[in-house]
Amino acid sequence: MDNQRNVIIAIALSFLLLVGWTSAMDYFYPQPEQALVEDRADTPAEQAAITDGTSATTRHTRTGGLVDPVLQAQEKADLKTALASPDRIRIDAPRVAGSINLRGGMIDDIVLKDHMEGTGDDSEPVRLFSPNGTPAQQFAQFGYLINGARIADDVVWQADGRVLTQDTPVTLTHDLGNGTKATIRYSIDQDYMFTVEQSVANTGANPAVVQPYGYVNRTSRTASEDLWIAHSGPMGVFADAADYDIDYDDIDESGSITPSGRASWSGFTDIYWLAVLVPQDGSAPDTTFRALGNEIYRADMIYDAVTLPAGQALTTTSRLYAGAKESVVLDRYEDAGLQKFGLAIDWGWFRWFEKPFLWLLRNIYELVGNFGIAIMILTLIIRGAMFPIAQKGFASMAEMKAIQPKMKAIQEKHKDDKQKQQQEIMELYKREKVNPVSGCLPMLLQIPVFFALYKVLVLGIEMRHREFLWIKDLAAPDPANLANALSLVGIQVPQFLMIVFGIGVLAVLLGFTMWLTFKLNPSQLDPMQQQIFNIMPWILMFVMAPFAAGLLLYWVTSNVLTLAQQKYLYSKHPQLRASIEEEKAKKAAEAAKAG
Template sequence: MENSRNIILVVVLSLALLLGWEAAMNYLYPQPDEPPVTAEASMAPVDGAEVEHSRTGGLTDPAAVAKEVADLETALASPARVQIDSPKIAGSINLTGAVIDDVVLKDYAETTDKDSGPVRLFSPRGTPAQHFAQYGFLVNGQKVSDDAVWSADGDQLAVGTPVTLTYDAGNGLELQQRYSIDENYMITVEQSIANRSAVPSVVQPYGLVSRTSDTASADFFIAHSGPIGVFGDGANYDYDYDDLDDDGPASPQGRAEWLGFTDIYWLSALIPQDGAAPDATFRALGGKTYRADMIYDPVTVPAGRKYTTTSRLYAGAKDSTILDAYEDAGLQQFGLAIDWGWFRWFEKPLLWLLKTIHGLVGNFGVAIIGLTIIVRGLMFPIAQKGFASMAAMKAIQPRMKELQEKHKDDRVKQQQEMQKLFKEEKVNPLSGCLPMLLQIPIFFALYKVLYLAIEMRHRNFLWIDDLSAPDPATILNLFGLLPFTPPSFLAIGILAVLLGVTMWLTFRLNPSAMDPVQQQVFAIMPWVLMFIMAPFAAGLLLYWVTSNILTLAQQKYLYSKHPQLRAAAEKEKADKAAAAEAAKAKS
């Protein structure tokens, strides 16, 4: 009766977990990830409507997507623009206000469709996806107007071809901004003021990044989305967009090494002049728009003199190799634009190993399988030792039962005698758990690598278009043949089913003796985990399925090396079955 109640409790708790999982997954993995654009969509988004953020960011409302396309066509048609063309980015600088408001990333497609255009990072002010950077001046306490039209000495900014923008501020003051770009995502801006008047002038250069939160990626506990920067000696992930709405402007303590906004894969960041300490602030501007700004201290420029500051702007992908290269060149903790967390010492080598294997095999799915084989191979000696220990435990089990019966009224003495027995027989009862414990940090590290590393974005394997996203082939839509997406609670894909089956098989081979309640728990657990893990990255499930298959092969091999362990496990199962039949016959 007691066992029946426990079994019912296990089933009820499992059902409660499954039913609650839909709400949790909708929060942690908002859908859709890549919204369709329909011709029938309204051209105007609903003001004040709650925006659904996708896992990777971007507009999710079809009306907003359609309006963005139309607004871009109008805004970018202006001839008053300097084109940007470098190996990794393209776009333009708006000469009205000297605003960098048009940036696309050449190396990254917006979707997995073959005809997809590149990812758009910057869009002009006023568009649904507005996101831009601007460098400018306060002259004698007055900001140079955003309507000021600057002149350019060239029509294209490229590597090795800088462009200088000039504006006559009147009263003998000439402002210049010289833009240069490297082969990656870094734009350098030299801001100068030449005072040709007869009196001194006070100048404050500034830089800002402004954006809407409507395009932000979902803020997850392992993937920060929102304001970011390094202040003093540490990276700051403390603020999100709601904090700025609720609490007002935020100015983190410590000198700003860099600051801006991050999504899961993209970064726009201001980098002040080396050695300078400008005021740095994050603020909400209303209407779901936000700004990160830095403003230098006022400087008096004497008559006939010129003053220059040099700042930088990073507008691009969070490629760990590129970020680390800038950090190695002196940009403090720039690699922490990716929120690796406390275990980055383990995650980054894991990513390096994945990339190295990929370089050999040419596919990240195969690379994940190769990584799993390497990890399990390294842990095989530990697993072998664990099985040997379990075999020894089986051999001394009769003596253990004798000690338990002999000292059943003295638990302390019982434990002392047990420890003495383990020591005499050189048995470690915990050694069988060690392989599983060692896999936990590996599993978590791979989870973060698959979720955070842009190297995994849009990487395909067999039927999977993106290993960093959930398995698209779900049972309810006949593995993609039917034109609809099931809710995450029912979106059980091929890999999730394989996970459940392989885990069930590994539990079936478990040599440990279990009471009926434990047996029921282990019988249910694989199918509960199948539902829980289905919305996770397909690459993570591929790792786990491969690991389970290797575990099955490993257990078969080790059983062949320790036949007494297999025989003892089968005898126990037979004894338990006979006891259960006898109890049933009596009732």
């Protein structure tokens, strides 16, 4: 009776887990790329929020970008108008295209040549920067305070060229009057790093107080979802430590946040994209994150004011990284002296073997040309490396089975004295040289390995838009599910039913292969544990369905290799296989008799 009650409780808890999983996924895991802004508005404030796009109704996707069709249309129209202005200098670098707005001297138009918005043939490059005032605005500006006054944003700078390339920098100039002249020289490397040389020459008769600054301005409407596994929002390295703890809500509450310690770099991050400022070497400018209202935020970098005597000039060299969070590229800048730049990717505690996993995955991909196959080969390598441990655990399990009769005799002999019983069992372990926990070691070791690979597949931009068989993006959930099939004929599945209709082929294979591995394992002595093991694969099938397809591919491959490994090890320990079969037959007979 107790066991039946426990089974009922376990099933009820499993049901609650499944029902609550959709809500949990909304918080912890990326939303579908087609997520839309909620249409419902119960109060005038909420209706106004929908109208102006404030945070009350904004939803965020896994990779970021505008999700409201109205704002998308507005962005497209605004871009067409803004980019048609003749006051622009074109950017044509190896991996970056766009333009510099001469009105204000802003970098406000950046697209990434090597990364597409979608997987279709007609997909356009990812747009990282958009002009000020557009729904997806994000831009950078560098300027000065001259005698306490800021150069106006509507000032049109003069340029010495029409195209910024890797080989041809562009210099903007503006005569401030009173004998002061300002210049901004923009250059860009082969990747995503702009170098910005700000100069002020004082040719007047009086000293001038000059204070250079730079900032990145953006809207959070386009931010990727901030996950427990990956930070999205304001970040940087301050006092030699990466800070992932500030989010947009924190800035809204405080108005502004100034992290303590010297900033090595700071700005805004999404799961795959990064826009940060890098101060001049040896300097320590004030660095502050500010909320400007209506989901607009700014990361400031303000240098100390300098009194510039007549006839003198001041030059400050800063940098701007505006591009993709490619681990190889970030690490290259870090190796060149940019402190902890590789931590722009939120690797977490296990980065010491997450990054080797990513390195190995990239190199396998270079050999085989397909990331799905690369994941399977990586799984094979991991399982192969762990095979000696698994073999040792299996041998330990066989030894434990061999001493079961002696253990039962001790338990029966000292059934009224638990302390004596435990002492005798421990003596038995020592005498027979059996380690009761070594059989658990392979499973325990797999936990950090699995989590590390999970982060690699979720965070590594190398996985984005990689295909495998029917899967167009291994970093996104498996699209081969009933909900997507029904949508092809015009039937939209409600969100609360996605827990059932959203299960893809890989999730089903995951449940089935895990069930097979559990069937090969020894039966649990506790009937309750046995029941939990029976339903666990199917619970995991539901739980894992929304996760990245690449992660499920890894787990399915791992389960298949586990089955092969178990078959092999059972062939090496036939007495264990026979003991398990005998035990299962005995339990089946007892169950039939009880029924």
